[in-house]
Amino acid sequence: MRLFFLVFIKFFFVVNLSLISNALAQSKDDDHQLAFSKEWLRLLYYEKKGLNKYKSEVFSQKFFLKKQGLKDPLIELQSFIEILKTKSDDSQINDEHPICRFPARFFWINQKLKLFPMNIFSKCLKMNEFMNRLQGQSASMVFSSYFVNNPSSAFGHTFLKINKDESNDLDLLNYGINYAATVDTKNAFFYALKGLLGFFPGEFTATPFYYKVREYNDYESRDLWEYQLNLSAAEMLFLNLHIWELGSAWSKYYFLDKNCSYWAIRVLEAIKPDLNLADYFSSTFVVPIETVKSLLKSKDLVKNIRYRPSLRQQLLDRFNLLNTSEIKTLTSLTKDLNVEKGINWKDKTFDPHFLKTLLLYFDYTNADDYVANEDALLKKKQPLLLALSQTKSTPDPVKPLDLKNAPHLSHPPRRFGLGYKTQNFNDVYKQGGLNLKYKLGFHDILDSNRGFNPHLGLNYLDTSILLNERQSLTDSSKDNEIILNYLHILSVESFTPINKLESKFSWRFKMGLDSEQYLKDWTKTVGFINFDSGVSKSLFKDDSWLLYFFVSNTLEVNGRFKNKARYGVAPLFGFKYNMRQDTNLVFETKPLFVTDFSNAFENIIQTSVRFQNYFESLSSSISLDADYLKSKDLESTSLGVNLNYYF
């Protein structure tokens, strides 16, 4: 209560000083001006839908006073003002009154019309109770990052955080204001369809931040990056009031554009109308980290960056300090860590740092089980905790914040490429020409690692079109052709290098269209689905060399195949050499065994080398590709160079 009113009173002063006793006469022109002002349009989330036509992105009637209010900013404003003018008897003002339901709107209108003293808010008991819990003194945008073992978090997530104070000690008691869809299906197909088409309603909820930390940091092992915002006391007050209003704001959730990150930005723009954050990111494909970048592009909006490492990261940091024999002891101890077998902790003197690492290791390896079996797990590790409680408290070494790999430094998601590609087929044909590339998003393992997990890739609509001149090497005839080189609708790469910490499968998936080179008429395109899985291993501690062995499976469909389809399987060897943060080289080779579901088998060898270097200051990269293919009838080589621009 106290804190909230402190902010309040501070602001109150400013308002009261300018309070003129007589309400200004409000003309129709004035109404019009207010109703179509940026402030009002943003507070009620009106979107312009053509000449003089508006519609709010919020569809719930309870967010408005009038039914027409969904589409008419003026009617909504006039009804609000009318109620304020007619019900000026204070005794009629309670929780249900528009002043209490829409305190930010009231606050804004009242600043213009001076109808009430601001202490009228004392009539709003529920709103006050909420304000006492929230006590927002400052706000942050929190980015929950990607995690290699959980591809569903591949894009990350953002939410607003309202801080009582910015001291680290009690950060857990702050609130996350989260926009999320309310899902009513577990069926993957309907889930995807409804999410794409906006059939899930989305709403805001306020959640104590400790839930967010437990969920993201501990349970899902995702890093949290916090971007503290530079908002004035007046803006903070307005944000507190506006959050209360958001409870009744239901809107259609669209996975791609009207998602959590979009709404977090919209809320900020509503309380600080001089912000135009949406100008800084693509509105058709709202990628969470791009919305974070928009905050940093807006002058003086971000005042500080904080980082909360995931459980996995905390463990990795400690793990790197152990020597081989300690790691061996650690893994063997975790296996025996239960009451029955017991470890005679008193007999052995363990270093407290070692015990802490053991504790993190136990928590990390059991993270999936913690929600359902917490007490059983606590029982299991109790001997370890008892041993730890006997040790001297040792503060953890403070690791300075390393922004080198902060997510906001990542390359933009979309990519356009212009280049040249030349191909040679059996020394019979040669072709070459412009190679136009476009990718809607997001990141592949050849792209710069900066701000990304180096082992995770996710790509949408990756396209290459060749404007070829084909030349016969036998009779020197020439012709021109435009070829769809490839259209990869979706590809996912998830590498989990096997190490002392975990041994999980690496896998990748790709689907789309490819121009088929195995056929003599190579301009044919085939539809394909490819799934590779196997193991990967980092050669050095710095992850610069990643080796992988996969079993590769590809199913291709084309009318020309004997049974309209064929299937290829192969052992695959590859490596990725991360030369520098922005420079990668990938080599792969596989001897494919291909069947068209008749008795015939074909053997095809495919080898490729790809190199890419990213220039951060230019938001551009240069890439070089070389491919070699050999089958019974065909031997082809190709070379390509491309300049790519990220935007």
Place this chain on the structure above:
Amino acid sequence: MKIIAALTLMLCFGIKTFAAGYGAAGCGIGSIIFEGKNQWFEQGMAATTNALFFNQTFGITFGSLNCDANKLALKSDRAKVFIAANKNAVVNELALGQGETVSVLAHIYNCKSATEFADLMKSNYSNVVSSRELSTEQIVKNMDAVLQSSKMCQADLG
């Protein structure tokens, strides 16, 4: 395939179900002991369906139902709610004698010095977190007892 479908479209799909499910299904004192037999998302689904679809007249809802350590009047109730939601971290940090959750508990108990509180809990760890009874209720009961016998943070124990 399911994973692919989910992932194709999972653009920052805020999982609102977690908060309600994690350690706090059907929250409220008396029911804070988590009866976790299902997966967390099933718990969450059940918990959120109750609060679904526009029955909110005004004001924002709390994603955690009533499991909010900021709200309750009694300190031991606030401690219960907080521990139920953060149990693993709390137990770890009580043994370690330091950490964020211990600072929050010191704050809830109105202790002037979070460090003294943390040291007290660490030296009494085996009394506070007993191997026999690991329920949140019991941990809080033990914590209250340790605080009382040490006469620490007794300013106005609610």
